[in-house]
Amino acid sequence: MASSALIVDYSWSGTTAQMAVDLQQVTGADKVNLTVTQGTFPPDMFATADVASQQLSSGKLPTLTNEQPDLSHYQTLLVGGPVWNGKVATPVRSFLQQLTSFQGIVAPFYTDTGNPGGYEDDFEQLVPRGTFVMGLGMMAGDLARDQQVLRGWWRNFQN
Template structure:
């Protein structure tokens, strides 16, 4: 039989353990917008999404920037894709374990996610998370959503949003989030 003191101590320990679980559960439900942008289109969209959701935001940045000239970047991106290259990215990724939902943004480069996004995906396991892809493009979603689904078969990858250039609207974003039960 427990003494009164032992009983009260056990109750306090159980309550403390319960509140720790609650804090962890609240932390794990956070949302992060992760994106790579070369021209700024994907950045603008990512910022609008993060503002709409009041979510944290993280920009994937390459160690060596892509050329400023469009054609030089297109050529380099094509060569990297052909070689399955992974450009080095900055190693300042936030602790992803605190997020349950990741919105992953990329430009469509040669019908795939941009190579820096491939690097991010290779370096970060998002299994068990909800992932919403968003893509800025000049030619559709192409294989971008499939690239993400293939990389994260143990994640809940939901329907992506593809937007031509910088032509997104807040209504379009809100509808997409609503359809995916986010926000």
């Protein structure tokens, strides 16, 4: 039997990927890593922010290179990504645009450098039909204690 939760994440630097792995250990959920074509984003954080800003301005979001998972088996989507300029990273945005028929719970988890800005408001606006619930943000330095925090956050979905 498939898990009732799916973790979907994009990680630029590896920090969000670590949070997703830890979240999978806590939840037992299935997991999918979102990927884009190599070279889409430069290795420099500030240059990547500029590329993301250009993508948002033009409306040309990056194409995901992995297949869209079959969401019919899941009641909860835990969607993770880095905060870019206070907004949802463009690869995560590309994924969220594909959720046209998903009607379950959609919760963000994200990593930032200390200021998530309007990330959750931005995320919520991108969830077309699902039920948005408050997410969980962490900085890279918080990951050492994240399993305890993740367990507490996951309990919110166990009703």
